[in-house]
Amino acid sequence: MVILALIDAHVPPYDMSIVQGVRFILSKQREDGFLQWSGPGPGSYYGTARALLGVLVGTLKEDYDRIRINVEKAIRALADGELPCGGWEANPGGGLSHWGSAEVLFAVWYAGKMYMEEIWRSPMNYYSKFKRWFMKTQSALGSWDGNCLDCTARVATFLSFYGYRGPEVKMALQFILNHQGGDGRIGDSPWATAWSLLAMVASKSTDGAIQESARAAVSALIDSQLDDGGWPIFYDSDTSFESVTAASVWALATYKNSLSGVVSVLGV
Known part of the structure; x- marks a missing residue:
């Protein structure tokens, strides 16, 4: 990662x-x-x-x-x-x-x-x-893996990378939006927020609500970066983790690239 x-x-x-x-x-x-x-x-x-x-x-x-x-x-x-x-x-x-x-x-x-x-x-x-x-x-809520937020986001991300953007992906994105707070955070972890942002970018959705949700998620990730440059597992933690940092950097870079029409290395 x-x-x-x-x-x-x-x-x-x-x-x-x-x-x-x-x-x-x-x-x-x-x-x-x-x-x-x-x-x-x-x-x-x-x-x-x-x-x-x-x-x-x-x-x-x-x-x-x-x-x-x-x-x-x-x-x-x-x-x-x-x-x-x-x-x-x-x-x-x-x-x-x-x-x-x-x-x-x-x-x-x-x-x-x-x-x-x-x-x-x-x-x-x-x-x-x-x-x-x-x-x-897939559950009626649009989730997978027992309503796991980051799991559902990862599924939607890779289905979209694969090129599939059918109703399952749309339902998963709605599940993600339903878990976003007013501060832009999705779930209680930058890990879930980063994967959710990746899912939204990979979907290439033109839905205004999803685009706004993506912008809010970007702000939440930027605001939660620690002084050492990394990201914690949970928002209330002050210890950086490499895997969470990698997911956050990847999500932010992919989002920034999408605004300029730059295709991700994985083809999105």
């Missing part, structure tokens, strides 16, 4: 922070293809998916052949984890996860875009099964 945030904030792929970040991720790839810590135990599907996106956007196109084997091994690990319903667990044994599934599906599809061979493009049967499952399991 740090690499995604830096790239969309216009840090070039040849910057040493990006180069070393990609090198670190690849150094953690296991023999079974998962990209994560090298300890024992089952691999993480969402962790591998997110790391794979970081490797792809952080690698110069002329260097893709160098990472081809790594990408193929990661895709196999992810594809093997798809369950009959069309979804994935975030981590093996943890139960079906809507947000984890959305991230995995997008990572496999995005990896396919980077290579010409059709075999590495995400087969449409992934998406068709996945879409049926999502339509069937």
Whole structure:
């Protein structure tokens, strides 16, 4: 996520922070293809998916052949984890996860875009099964994963990145708007606000209410940045966390880019 945030904030792929970040991720790839810590135990599907996106956007196109084997091994690990319903667990044994599934599906599809061979493009049967499952399991409120705000925002973000902007996404955006306070905060965490802002930007909605909500979310994130430059997990905390900071920077950069018509590194 740090690499995604830096790239969309216009840090070039040849910057040493990006180069070393990609090198670190690849150094953690296991023999079974998962990209994560090298300890024992089952691999993480969402962790591998997110790391794979970081490797792809952080690698110069002329260097893709160098990472081809790594990408193929990661895709196999992810594809093997798809369950009959069309979804994935975030981590093996943890139960079906809507947000984890959305991230995995997008990572496999995005990896396919980077290579010409059709075999590495995400087969449409992934998406068709996945879409049926999502339509069937979205709550009447427009949420997923037990009315989890940031989970719903992540699902809407990656469905939109994938190119799907049907009624499920619109319902999810309304769920997000219903949880925004007068101060622009969405939920009780910059994490939820950042992912919600990403969902709104990725949707490319022209709805005035969503655009106003996005502007308010931007203000809330800016106001909650700590003196050290980072963002806390909760608004009432004063300790920065890298993952929350990455999500916040990524959301703000993507929003700023959208105002200038600049396309995100993920294609939005």
